[in-house]
Amino acid sequence: MTDTDQKIKxxxxxxxxxxxxxxxxxxxxxxxxxxxxxxxxxxAVEYVKSVNKGCKSVPTILFPDGTLLVEPSSYQLKEQFGLK
Structure with missing residues (x-):
């Protein structure tokens, strides 16, 4: 994996x-x-559409482990990073 593959996108x-x-x-x-x-x-548009059933839903956040968050709430972001 390259360095950019290990970053959140x-x-x-x-x-x-x-x-x-x-x-x-x-x-x-x-x-x-x-x-x-x-x-x-x-x-990038095509990627976002491919993971969101054809929709251009943003933000779409891709984590290095393949996890996706789509249009996350502030609570979901805090939960993802263990910040409460």
Whole structure:
């Protein structure tokens, strides 16, 4: 696995409020991740659609172990990282 394969990837858009909230959560908790703007990356759009039954649901967050969170709430993010 390469270094980028071991990072969390967040697929989203610049105009999405839930994406901003998730990005703020990651920043506030000093969690490193790779941001992928699906408006700028055709392959990323296709990936997001492939894991979301054809929908462009964002944020879609991919963890190194293959776990996905799609449009997670703040509670789900806290739970994923063991922050309560």
């Amino acid at each position: 967040m697929y989203g858009t610049s105009w999405c409020g839930d994406c901003r909230r998730a990005r703020n959560f990651f920043a506030e908790n000093k969690i490193e991740y790779e941001w992928v703007d699906i408006d700028l990356d055709k392959d």
